[in-house]
Amino acid sequence: ASMHVALFELTKDRLPIEQRLPELEAALWLDPHDPYVRDVYAQELRQNGREQGGLQELTRSVAFAPQLSAHEALSSERVGALDEEEQQAVEDGLTQALAADWLKVAPELGAFYNALGRHAEAGRLYEAVAVKEADDDRKLRAFLHAGSAFVRAGELPKAEALLHQAIEIAPRDSRPYRQLLSQVYAGKEDLDGARMLVTKA
Numbered sequence: 001a002s003m004h005v006a007l008f009e010l011t012k013d014r015l016p017i018e019q020r021l022p023e024l025e026a027a028l029w030l031d032p033h034d035p036y037v038r039d040v041y042a043q044e045l046r047q048n049g050r051e052q053g054g055l056q057e058l059t060r061s062v063a064f065a066p067q068l069s070a071h072e073a074l075s076s077e078r079v080g081a082l083d084e085e086e087q088q089a090v091e092d093g094l095t096q097a098l099a100a101d102w103l104k105v106a107p108e109l110g111a112f113y114n115a116l117g118r119h120a121e122a123g124r125l126y127e128a129v130a131v132k133e134a135d136d137d138r139k140l141r142a143f144l145h146a147g148s149a150f151v152r153a154g155e156l157p158k159a160e161a162l163l164h165q166a167i168e169i170a171p172r173d174s175r176p177y178r179q180l181l182s183q184v185y186a187g188k189e190d191l192d193g194a195r196m197l198v199t200k201a
Helices: 002-010 017-030 035-047 051-064 084-100 102-115 119-132 136-152 156-169 175-188 191-200
Strands: none
Touching (some): 035 051, 084 102, 102 119, 102 136, 119 156, 136 156, 136 175, 175 191
16 A cells, blocks of 8 residues: 555656546555545545545545544644534544444544534533443543533533532542632632532542
8 A cells, every 4th residue: 555655646746636546546445544545535636626525535534543643634733724514524534433432432523622612512522421431430531521621611500510420420539629619610700619619528
């Protein structure tokens, strides 16, 4: 596969794209899960007038490799530059991957939502993870992420309820108490609630 990618890159500015694309297609036939090659292929399709095909390949690339770090264009700094169609293609890929591996992919989709400022969606996703999770430590972390996301969304009552659920899971863990104090009660200027929480802690 790497030899086909090398031929594709070496013939840049020498051959028309119609003659170069088969090299990427051959590389993908040999190694269909390589996110770099499929991302390049998707980009080349879109740049050469095959918009729908390029978006479908972007979705397939993310579905095959749902880690955002595996895709150069999906770093936290670059996600915000995606247009609406690209955002939908990435979300579709992550959603497809989510069905196959919920616990592995949910943090990636949550990070994607947060990077786009879709904090309430991230919160709902993390809450769903927490409800499904059987392991107390992972359940706790999911509730903490959900609480933070709902705080960023401005939904403080929802964040408060979820963080109290986190306390019920691990009453001796200081993280949900700190999060409630610094993110929820400080935001609401609820001094009485803060005092009661400190006493409980």
